[in-house]
Amino acid sequence: MSTVTDILAGYAALQAGQEAFYKDLHQHPELSHQEHRTAGRVAGKLREYGCTVQTGIGGTGVVGVLANGPGPTVLLRAELDALPVREDTGADYASTATAKDAQGQDVPVAHACGHDMHMSCLLGMVKLMADHRDRWSGTLLPLFQPAEETGDGAQGMVDDGLFKRIPAPDVALAQHLLSGVAGTVLTRPGPFMATEDSINVTVYGKGGHGAIPQHTIDPVVIAAMAIVRLQTIVSREVAPGEIAVVTVGSVHAGTRSNLIPDHARLQLNLRSYAEPTHQRMLASVQRIVRAESQAAGAPQDPDFDTVGSFPLTVNDHVTTDRAAAAFAAHFGDHAGEIARQTVSEDFSNIPNAAGVPYTYWALGFTEEKTYRAAERAGRLQDLISNHSPKFLPPLQPCLRTGTEALVAAALAWLAPAGS
């Protein structure tokens, strides 16, 4: 028997406990930066499985160290946080939780992105690896980050001295439930998820009476000119064929028709798949809005406030090929490729800070019959997606597949026992 098959033979004994743990997390979701109970539950399990555990990194972040002799160090990431979503799945273990969000509003909370499943799979993997220390050599770093949904949790752990507190990894791995058939494991080398920036821009003018425009500097006109010219970033500055998006999703200025306001506010959203493009777009936004303000004779330069950003996720080719080969060997035709995603992730901040390669793969979560029917009808967009109130991956085969994928991938790096 291969080492992977041998280690995974222990799954049957683990399954009932893993499903119960998952349901418990699912019924007790916590918002980004508030994951105290979840972090405590995860840390408890890591200790039970023989890990040395560090807690409170970057807020609620938890990392286990399972040292098992000489060999490579493999970091595996899961996320602790849930979303302000009212679950509407009808499951008997559905969440009815509520919490106060960062603005102090009462909101419903649910694990509508599957982070509860990622955590359960990673803990299951650690348990199996701990039970078979005789079959591998090296170090595992199961890492549970806070606040993935707000995009600042991974960087928060790095800034809090993550790599002073744990050994440096040789490679970093992560997985996520994404659109696909439940039970499949899907990889993609190269650019996989977009970088995203949300930027609030304020342009300044000089307010006054709508009947005396010559005594004012109208920020509404500055904003309008800037919005039109921002459209030329993608059409005139980004190479044709390269994917980039600049959206002005919100414009606010003034209160009534005969009053020229003294400022206008824009909210911009930018996405791209290559760092040089990303940097050029950021610079172009500033250049255009500044220049339009100057053209109007604005009394003050515009303000730019980045209120959220996600880094680019670019899967290292060699690392991804190695994981994909391990998946093909273990999952056969349930291993495959996935298209580039327009969503964003902050995981890459961790391997980038350590200067190590990474790969991030997808786990399908839609029942095969449902997925194939939608595919035949050309209606894949109608399937329930992450962040939907109806998002609910089937317990199986998802928990088993996610656990097996982590074991198979980690063993592609770890040394065989006794080496």
Ligand SMILES: [Zn+2]
């Ligand atoms: Zn999400």
Ligand SMILES: [Zn+2]
């Ligand atoms: Zn997620």
